[in-house]
Each structure stands twice: as structure tokens, then as C-alpha cells.
Amino acid sequence: MSLVGLAKACKAKPYENKKLGENKTMGLIFMNPSLRTRLSTQKAALNLGMNVMIMSFTGEGWALETEEGVIMNGDKAEHIIEAAAVVGEYCDIIGLRSFPSLKDQKADYAEPVLNAFVKYSGKPLVNMESATRHPLQSLADVLTIEEFKTTEKPKVVLTWANHPRALPQSVPNSFAEWINQTDYEFVIAQPEGFELSKEFSGKAKILYNQDEAFEGADFIYAKNWSSYKHYGERYFGKESWMVSAEKMKLTNNAKFMHCLPVRRNVIVEDAVIDSTNSIVIQEAGNRVWAAQAVIQSILQTN
Amino acid sequence: MSLVGLAKACKAKPYENKKLGENKTMGLIFMNPSLRTRLSTQKAALNLGMNVMIMSFTGEGWALETEEGVIMNGDKAEHIIEAAAVVGEYCDIIGLRSFPSLKDQKADYAEPVLNAFVKYSGKPLVNMESATRHPLQSLADVLTIEEFKTTEKPKVVLTWANHPRALPQSVPNSFAEWINQTDYEFVIAQPEGFELSKEFSGKAKILYNQDEAFEGADFIYAKNWSSYKHYGERYFGKESWMVSAEKMKLTNNAKFMHCLPVRRNVIVEDAVIDSTNSIVIQEAGNRVWAAQAVIQSILQTN
Amino acid sequence: MSLVGLAKACKAKPYENKKLGENKTMGLIFMNPSLRTRLSTQKAALNLGMNVMIMSFTGEGWALETEEGVIMNGDKAEHIIEAAAVVGEYCDIIGLRSFPSLKDQKADYAEPVLNAFVKYSGKPLVNMESATRHPLQSLADVLTIEEFKTTEKPKVVLTWANHPRALPQSVPNSFAEWINQTDYEFVIAQPEGFELSKEFSGKAKILYNQDEAFEGADFIYAKNWSSYKHYGERYFGKESWMVSAEKMKLTNNAKFMHCLPVRRNVIVEDAVIDSTNSIVIQEAGNRVWAAQAVIQSILQTN
Numbered sequence: 001m002s003l004v005g006l007a008k009a010c011k012a013k014p015y016e017n018k019k020l021g022e023n024k025t026m027g028l029i030f031m032n033p034s035l036r037t038r039l040s041t042q043k044a045a046l047n048l049g050m051n052v053m054i055m056s057f058t059g060e061g062w063a064l065e066t067e068e069g070v071i072m073n074g075d076k077a078e079h080i081i082e083a084a085a086v087v088g089e090y091c092d093i094i095g096l097r098s099f100p101s102l103k104d105q106k107a108d109y110a111e112p113v114l115n116a117f118v119k120y121s122g123k124p125l126v127n128m129e130s131a132t133r134h135p136l137q138s139l140a141d142v143l144t145i146e147e148f149k150t151t152e153k154p155k156v157v158l159t160w161a162n163h164p165r166a167l168p169q170s171v172p173n174s175f176a177e178w179i180n181q182t183d184y185e186f187v188i189a190q191p192e193g194f195e196l197s198k199e200f201s202g203k204a205k206i207l208y209n210q211d212e213a214f215e216g217a218d219f220i221y222a223k224n225w226s227s228y229k230h231y232g233e234r235y236f237g238k239e240s241w242m243v244s245a246e247k248m249k250l251t252n253n254a255k256f257m258h259c260l261p262v263r264r265n266v267i268v269e270d271a272v273i274d275s276t277n278s279i280v281i282q283e284a285g286n287r288v289w290a291a292q293a294v295i296q297s298i299l300q301t302n
Numbered sequence: 303m304s305l306v307g308l309a310k311a312c313k314a315k316p317y318e319n320k321k322l323g324e325n326k327t328m329g330l331i332f333m334n335p336s337l338r339t340r341l342s343t344q345k346a347a348l349n350l351g352m353n354v355m356i357m358s359f360t361g362e363g364w365a366l367e368t369e370e371g372v373i374m375n376g377d378k379a380e381h382i383i384e385a386a387a388v389v390g391e392y393c394d395i396i397g398l399r400s401f402p403s404l405k406d407q408k409a410d411y412a413e414p415v416l417n418a419f420v421k422y423s424g425k426p427l428v429n430m431e432s433a434t435r436h437p438l439q440s441l442a443d444v445l446t447i448e449e450f451k452t453t454e455k456p457k458v459v460l461t462w463a464n465h466p467r468a469l470p471q472s473v474p475n476s477f478a479e480w481i482n483q484t485d486y487e488f489v490i491a492q493p494e495g496f497e498l499s500k501e502f503s504g505k506a507k508i509l510y511n512q513d514e515a516f517e518g519a520d521f522i523y524a525k526n527w528s529s530y531k532h533y534g535e536r537y538f539g540k541e542s543w544m545v546s547a548e549k550m551k552l553t554n555n556a557k558f559m560h561c562l563p564v565r566r567n568v569i570v571e572d573a574v575i576d577s578t579n580s581i582v583i584q585e586a587g588n589r590v591w592a593a594q595a596v597i598q599s600i601l602q603t604n
Numbered sequence: 605m606s607l608v609g610l611a612k613a614c615k616a617k618p619y620e621n622k623k624l625g626e627n628k629t630m631g632l633i634f635m636n637p638s639l640r641t642r643l644s645t646q647k648a649a650l651n652l653g654m655n656v657m658i659m660s661f662t663g664e665g666w667a668l669e670t671e672e673g674v675i676m677n678g679d680k681a682e683h684i685i686e687a688a689a690v691v692g693e694y695c696d697i698i699g700l701r702s703f704p705s706l707k708d709q710k711a712d713y714a715e716p717v718l719n720a721f722v723k724y725s726g727k728p729l730v731n732m733e734s735a736t737r738h739p740l741q742s743l744a745d746v747l748t749i750e751e752f753k754t755t756e757k758p759k760v761v762l763t764w765a766n767h768p769r770a771l772p773q774s775v776p777n778s779f780a781e782w783i784n785q786t787d788y789e790f791v792i793a794q795p796e797g798f799e800l801s802k803e804f805s806g807k808a809k810i811l812y813n814q815d816e817a818f819e820g821a822d823f824i825y826a827k828n829w830s831s832y833k834h835y836g837e838r839y840f841g842k843e844s845w846m847v848s849a850e851k852m853k854l855t856n857n858a859k860f861m862h863c864l865p866v867r868r869n870v871i872v873e874d875a876v877i878d879s880t881n882s883i884v885i886q887e888a889g890n891r892v893w894a895a896q897a898v899i900q901s902i903l904q905t906n
Contacts, residue, residue: 047325055639072868072869074768082884085888089885164375260384260388262380284388565677
């Protein structure tokens with residue numbers, strides 16, 4: 001069964017596989033804050049009967065060294081090699097969140113933290129948003145589009161939006177990667193200079209005019225991201241890129257989506273997110289079934 | 303059955319209703335630190351067989367916007383509208399702690415955070431101390447008085463006490479509100495200017511002389527609170543308002559109560575809190591059964 | 605059965621006693637950060653069927669007063685007397701982590717936090733590393749040595765190593781205390797001035813020459829600690845005390861051990877910790893069975 005199909009099955013019968021995770025431990029490791037990902041992944045593992053242990057390295061832990069061969073006489077008390085291996089000793093499946101620095105494109109896109117956990121933990125790893133990807137979000141997004149689409153091949157528009165801070169490319173990267181595997185019509189609307197890495201944007205049609213992109217759209221997926229090319233740069237002040245009720249009129253009565261957290265009246269106008277066309281809460285709710293589908297398939301194949 | 307009766311039943315047989323919470327999730331959301339409330343509410347939910355997910359917005363999360371219609375281009379990354387709705391997607395019952403600012407009486411007493419969760423989460427909400435009330439504490443307090451009273455209608459004195467910081471009115475507000483629903487004799491002792499809002503103090507007899515209030519008392523409930531009238535003001539230096547062994551001699555061998563945490567030798571003298579008349583630990587222990595009674599009644603009616 | 609024997613039995617059949625902890629609560633209280641201790645103790649309690657509640661006073665709580673008789677008008681909102689008693693109300697067994705100040709030898713070695721919890725909580729206490737001891741680590745260490753030893757009475761060397769910060773003596777204290785109860789050959793290698801308290805080092809042979817100590821060793825246990833004599837002092841710059849591949853050649857093909865976290869190329873050279881002779885991860889893994897043995901024996905005798 002596809003992951004989307006499995007997620008639907010989990011949603012229909014959440015406790016059907018509660019025996020599957022008995023005496024198994026899910027470890028959720030956070031290098032950065034989290035609300036939706038943390039609660040939905042914890043809930044998914046609990047639905048499958050697993051024990052869940054949560055560890056936040058911000059606050060409860062200490063800074064980890066990721067460079068190899070370093071003389072560790074600075075402020076980092078532990079190397080990720082040991083930290084990952086030790087977590088692997090205590091957990092059957094590991095969920096990991098680790099944001100990018102947004103300072104060094106090459107370093108971030110090499111995914112040092114994620115890859116160290118894959119390499120040294122010896123356990124299956126669930127990506128709870130890494131430097132370049134957020135696949136649990138994308139699986140929930142596709143599930144949500146499947147639930148709300150009214151036509152076989154909807155027009156899906158991923159649109160850049162204004163934001164006061166520089167944000168990762170992980171959500172749009174993964175969204176593009178997943179939508180590219182469907183047969184939806186896929187458009188990315190963005191200012192020039194905000195092209196995603198080609199490995200992610202793939203076959204998407206890129207438009208620099210948001211109005212043109214919105215024409216006849218069935219789904220508007222808004223998200224800010226910092227520049228990949230001029231790595232980590234943001235260009236705040238592009239207020240015109242906010243998703244407004246006016247712009248939504250250009251669409252085919254499109255549903256509005258966003259991964260959340262979202263800045264109201266910066267990314268999206270109140271009138272849009274408060275309208276019945278907004279499905280951001282249902283989208284967030286689907287994060288449970290996305291996580292449960294992924295964890296369940298790991299439990300079934302390990 | 304009354305909540306006090308239900309709390310007694312929970313205390314007598316803690317695991318009697320362990321099936322009731324099966325496959326149900328209790329979410330505990332903290333905007334402020336907590337010890338007793340957190341552990342006792344978590345334990346209560348576990349006793350009822352629920353899964354418990356804890357999220358602290360201080361440390362693990364981010365600042366939430368509570369004003370409506372705001373352009374969110376400052377330091378707040380998420381609006382409470384979304385945060386509450388999303389938590390509602392993942393939890394069957396939500397416990398929420400959210401302290402007042404103590405800067406704006408009208409704003410605090412409008413309970414913006416609590417009410418936003420009630421409005422937007424779509425799920426039953428348990429107040430784990432809000433800007434103006436702490437009902438789980440009061441239920442535990444009444445249960446404790448019921449257990450320790452030696453006369454049908456005991457004289458209960460809520461006394462203001464000295465404290466170096468400005469504290470919320472939530473504990474005395476709720477205490478007064480609950481005691482006003484009993485047929486106990488109820489006196490509030492306080493310096494002038496520290497009157498609680500009339501909606502809470504109600505029919506209580508207010509005395510500005512602590513010695514007079516203590517005469518013949520069966521229970522002394524000490525607590526500091528900042529001024530409601532001169533909102534949030536404190537008047538430190540009123541050392542004479544500390545509950546001392548000397549003053550306890552005026553009472554009818556009264557039991558000493560406090561919600562904790564308590565500052566020794568500021569609020570209460572060591573000799574009082576260390577005496578056998580102090581029931582602060584039993585009172586804290588009863589927090590479990592108060593929480594369990596509330597959660598159980600929600601589970602039984604939803 | 606000895607604790608080491610019980611730990612082996614837990615490792616062989618982790619879920620054998622899952623009924624033992626039913627409806628029992630393990631409270632894990634942290635005054636300091638933790639990774640291994642937290643996850644392994646949590647897992648051990650879950651393996652025994654207990655509920656686990658975790659409370660970190662750094663971040664989620666507030667500063668506790670430990671001095672008796674103090675007028676608490678400063679920054680400490682609660683006395684440990686109440687905090688311990690309240691935690692005791694909610695938990696059947698309490699795990700506690702509380703590091704030393706490293707400023708006052710006498711005060712630290714009096715173990716004020718640990719002893720207050722023992723005295724006031726009224727519940728069995730598991731030491732998750734206190735000011736002077738880390739027994740769960742030592743039990744895991746002995747279990748690990750038992751698993752890897754190839755001779756009846758191995759030569760075990762505890763060696764001081766270089767470190768940029770002043771560290772507690774708790775790990776070497778407990779290690780020495782436990783090894784002194786075995787019939788292993790036991791040597792401590794350290795610079796002058798770094799003698800542990802005699803009550804811990806006991807019958808160990810103390811050598812000031814690391815090379816001499818390493819001769820024919822079966823296990824090298826590396827650890828930095830600050831001075832006990834010149835209390836809390838560190839002497840960074842002793843790079844020659846790092847455990848190097850060159851020095852390991854002096855041993856009898858010794859296994860390398862460390863409690864972790866470890867600073868690579870400061871405490872130990874990459875070439876040593878990355879070699880097959882390093883058993884630091886297995887050692888960390890054994891923390892689960894050490895904790896489980898201790899908790900299980902408490903559950904069986906209470």
C-alpha cells in the first residue's frame with residue numbers, strides 16, 4: 001500500500017495496530033522547538049502502542065559536535081557520534097528534528113546531523129524536519145489534498161510569501177518533491193532569486209507573477225523560504241506576496257493550505273485563513289496519520 | 303455526585319476507571335512553570351488510563367499572539383487561534399496553564415488565553431491555573447478541609463501574607479469562590495487595598511485586622527496576592543502579616559494550609575509549617591484526586 | 605541475587621516483570637541536564653510497566669532553597685522540604701539528579717539535595733548522579749566489565765584525563781567504590797593533587813605515572829575530575845594525560861571505557877574510541893539494565 005493509502009487506513013482505524021508497537025520505544029530527539037510535529041508524532045507512536053521518550057537538546061541537553069576529527073576543547077560537551085549511538089541503544093525507532101544553519105548551503109544540504117544519526121544510531125530514523133526536508137509534512141499535505149480535491153488532477157500552487165525572518169527551504173523542498181510524484185498540475189510562484197534547488201523543484205512550472213499562478217488554482221499552498229541561491233537571504237518588504245482574499249478570487253475557489261505556524265496578515269490575510277476555504281487545521285490534524293503510516297511501515301518491516 | 307464526592311471516590315479507588323481513558327489523550331499545555339499542577343494532573347490522567355502529552359511553550363515552543371487582527375511581523379511566530387485548534391486536533395481533553403500579566407486588569411480578567419483555547423480548540427478544557435482562577439487547587443482545598451474538619455461548619459480564614467513579588471489573584475479568587483459555595487464560616491483577612499474582586503469575595507467577611515480574624519479559626523489558609531484595585535501592586539515590607547506560631551495561638555488549634563510553593567519565614571514561620579497542624583503536604587497530595595475527579599467527569603460526559 | 609546478576613537477568617528478559625510496576629509511578633527529577641541517565645532510567649521503568657513522570661527544575665521549574673531556617677525573600681520560590689514531600693505524594697519511587705557546586709567541599713559532600721529528598725519525600729530514592737556518587741553508572745560499568753573480561757581477575761585502570769572544565773568527582777568516586785568491592789586488580793592513575801577522597805579510593809593502588817599504570821591493563825576507564833583536595837580546581841593543559849592509541853599499546857589489548865559524554869581528542873584520541881576495543885556504547889546501553897535492576901529490587905521490597 002502507498003504511504004498515503006496507509007495514512008488513510010490509520011485515520012479510519014487509529015488503534016487497529018496497537019499490538020504492533022508493544023515493548024518498542026520511539027525516541028523523539030529535538031535540536032529545535034516543535035509543536036505539531038512533536039505532538040502528532042508522539043500521538044502516532046502511542047496509537048501504535050509504543051513507549052515514547054522525548055529529549056530536547058535545547059534546554060534539557062547540551063550542544064553536540066558534528067565535525068569529525070575535532071579537538072573538543074570548546075563549548076561542545078559531546079560528539080554526535082556517541083549521542084546518536086547511545087540514543088540507538090535505547091530506542092527502536094528514532095525521530096529527529098534538526099534545522100539548518102542557513103549560513104552555509106553546502107554544509108546544510110549535506111545534512112550532517114540527520115546523516116550522523118542514520119550512520120551511528122543503527123536504528124530506523126524518521127525525519128521530523130531536517131535541514132532540507134520535512135517529509136512528514138508533505139505526506140500529510142498530499143493526504144489533505146487527496147481528501148479535499150474535487151477534480152482528478154487539481155492545480156496545486158506553491159506560493160512564496162513574505163516573512164520577517166529567514167526560514168529554511170525544507171517545507172517547500174519536500175512539498176515540491178512529493179507533488180512532483182503525483183499527476184497534479186504543479187506551479188511554484190515566487191520572486192526571482194528564490195528558486196529552490198532543481199533537485200526538488202523538478203518539473204514544476206515556475207512563475208514570477210503570483211496573479212498568473214493563482215489563475216484557476218484548486219489549492220494554494222503558501223510558505224516563506226529564504227533564498228537557496230543567495231543562501232539564507234531574505235527580502236522582507238515584499239508585502240505584495242501576501243495571500244489576500246482579493247488574490248484568492250483569481251483561483252478556482254481554491255483551498256488554502258500552510259504547514260503552520262503562520263504569521264497572520266504577513267503570510268496570509270485573516271480573511272483567507274478564517275474562511276471556510278482554509279484547511280490548515282485539517283492539514284495539521286493529518287500530521288498524526290502521516291506519522292503513524294511511516295512508523296507503522298517501519299514497525300512492519302523491522 | 304458532587305466533584306468533592308467524586309474526588310473522594312477517586313482517592314479511595316484510584317484505578318477503578320482505568321478503562322475510561324483508554325485511547326484518549328490528555329494534552330497539558332504550559333505557558334508558565336509548574337510542579338504540583340503538572341505532576342498531579344499527569345498522574346490523574348494516567349490513573350484514568352489516558353495517554354498524556356505535555357507541551358511547555360516556555361522552552362520547547364514559541365511566543366503566541368493573542369490579539370486579533372494583528373499584522374504578525376514581530377517576535378510572535380504563531381497565533382493562538384491556530385495553536386489552540388491544532389492542540390484540539392491531537393487531544394481529547396486539554397489542560398492549560400496561563401498566568402496573568404498583572405499589568406492590565408481588564409485584559410487579564412478577560413482571560414484571553416483560556417478563552418481562546420475554549421473557543422478554538424473545540425475540546426473540553428481543564429483550567430490548570432489561568433489569569434484569574436485556579437479551580438483544581440480549590441477543589442483539592444475543599445476536599446482537604448472536608449477531611450480534616452472536626453466541626454460541621456468550620457471557621458475558615460483566608461489570610462493575605464507578605465511576599466517579595468507581585469503574585470496573581472487566581473488562588474484566592476478561586477478559593478473564595480469555592481468556599482462561598484459551602485456553609486463554612488468564611489473570613490478574609492487582608493491589608494486595606496487588597497480587596498479581591500467582589501465577584502469572587504462575595505459574601506465573605508473582610509477584616510483588616512489579622513489577629514481578629516484568627517480568633518477561633520479552624521483553618522488558616524495563607525496566600526499572598528497583589529492588589530486587584532491598584533492592579534498588580536504589591537506592598538512588601540508588611541512582615542507583620544506572616545503567619546507565626548504566636549498568631550496561631552489565637553485560633554481554635556487551626557490547621558495551616560497553603561497552595562505551595564511557599565516562602566518560609568516570609569509567608570509562614572518554620573514553627574507553623576513544620577508543626578503537626580500544617581496540612582500543606584496532604585493538601586498538595588489531594589491535587590491528584592481533584593484533577594482526577596474533573597477529568598473523569600469530562601470523560602463520562604463526552 | 606546481586607545487583608549485577610539482576611541486571612544480567614533484566615537484560616536477558618526485559619519485559620519479564622512488566623506486571624511488577626503496574627499502577628506505580630516513577631518520578632524523575634532533574635536539577636541538571638541529562639541524556640543517558642534520563643533515557644535509560646525512563647526506559648527501565650517503562651520495561652517494568654511503571655508510569656514515568658519527568659520534571660526538570662532547570663527550565664520547567666524554579667530554584668529550590670536547601671538551607672534550613674532561612675528567610676526566603678530572595679530568588680528561591682520554594683524550599684526543598686516541600687518540593688521533596690510533594691513529589692513523594694505523587695510518586696512511588698523517585699529518581700534524582702543533583703550535581704555539586706564544586707565550590708564548597710564540605711557542603712557538596714554533605715549531599716544536601718539528595719538527603720533532603722531522602723528525608724522529606726518518604727519514598728525510595730534512586731540516585732541518578734548526586735554531588736558525590738553516580739551508582740547507576742558504576743553498576744552498568746561492572747556489568748560491562750563482567751561481560752567483556754577474558755580473565756577472572758582483570759586489571760582495571762581508572763585514569764584521570766585532561767578536560768577544559770572543572771568536573772564533579774561523582775563518577776570516579778562511585779567507580780572506585782564499586783570496583784573496590786570486586787576482586788579485580790584496581791589502579792588509579794592521576795596527576796598529584798587529584799587524589800579522590802580516601803573513603804572512595806580505598807584500597808586502590810594510586811600511580812602518578814600513566815604509562816606505568818597502563819602496563820598490562822585489561823580495562824582503561826578514562827574520566828576527568830576536578831581536585832578533591834584543592835576543591836573544584838582543574839589544571840587544564842595536561843594534554844599528555846589524553847588516552848592515545850600509543851598509550852593503549854602498553855596495555856594487554858585493553859578495552860576502553862568512559863561514562864560519556866566524552867570530549868574526543870581531549871580525553872581520548874579518535875583512534876582509540878573509534879577502535880573495536882572501545883566499549884563505550886555497550887557500556888551506555890547497559891545503563892538500562894543497571895537502572896532496571898535497581899528499580900526492580902525496590903519494587904520487590906516495597
